[in-house]
Amino acid sequence: MAKYIYIICPPKIATGGPEALHQLGFILNQLGFNAHMLYSKWKVNPVHPFYKRYKVPFVTKIIDNHETILIIPESMTNLIAKYPLSEKKIWWLSLDFYEVLMNYRGRKKNIINVIFSSKKHKEYNFESNPTVTHWYQSHRTKLFLETKKIDNPIAYLCDYVTELFLEDLPDLKDIKKENIITYNPKKGLKVIESFKNELPQYTWIPLKGMTREEMRDLLRKAKLHVDFGYFPGRDKIPREALVSGCCLLTGRGGTAEFAEDLGIPNKYKLHPNEQKQEIIIPLIVQIMTDFEEVRDEFMPFREFVMTEKNRMIDDVKKLFS
Structure with missing residues (x-):
């Protein structure tokens, strides 16, 4: 059993993706794992009211080591390089936001950022990386991932309609x-x-x-x-x-x-x-x-x-x- 599981998620946002991430944390903890949310930006009270029902605890920082599993939505794959030692699971909840947000982050960088930015913040372009595994939520994304050279087998994981x-x-x-x-x-x-x-x-x-x-x-x-x-x-x-x-x-x-x-x-x-x-x-x-x-x-x-x-x-x- 993994010692630490962290699920990276944007704070205070109520859309399908963040809800799916909280559902995953809820299920993992119900199954006896030690799962926490790691919100991508610091906010006071980062948990959106919609997702408090899942009761997933959160942390503000983690230790990058071989005992850690990170679950990263496709919109934040730029964080892969930041945690080289951890086992990383990219959960593709959308196919389109990967490229949209990667391009957005690229437009925000100026020449100074490019020169002095750390390698820990570089974008992910499906480079060979045995610490990365891919999960797909939709058949459409599965077809896309099958066109890539990926080190580990891809797997299906879909969220659910909330009990409400x-x-x-x-x-x-x-x-x-x-x-x-x-x-x-x-x-x-x-x-x-x-x-x-x-x-x-x-x-x-x-x-x-x-x-x-x-x-x-x-x-x-x-x-x-x-x-x-x-x-x-x-x-x-x-x-x-x-x-x-x-x-x-x-x-x-x-x-x-x-x-x-x-x-x-x-x-x-x-x-x-x-x-x-x-x-x-x-x-x-x-x-x-x-x-x-x-x-x-x-x-x-x-x-x-x-x-x-x-x-x-x-x-x-x-x-x-």
């Missing part, structure tokens, strides 16, 4: 649905705005400015969740909507293209050239009118999502055995 969305969840037949359509205003808003005014018979509610409990309660009332944005990883909100008994209508950007990552029927995943009123409006009307019949089409993937936590526990046991 499963607590006191009624049977689907007992959930009282209304003519509500939810959407994430941070993703694909331009496409959504182009047709939602054509469907005033439905109540359109953006998922913003609410607590997690309020969001859960709203999704349990809604019939449909729409997301035409880009999916950098296996996004949380669509899975939370499925658990809550919603149907989904999405684009195909990123992981949404792959059935292994978003296993809903293809007719509810629209290519950009299909995202037009003459296709979307009749499809939404059909979903809302024949809701219970359409919802049955989503049941296989919903059942898969409902068992994600048990699979994550089993996978963590294998990875740390």
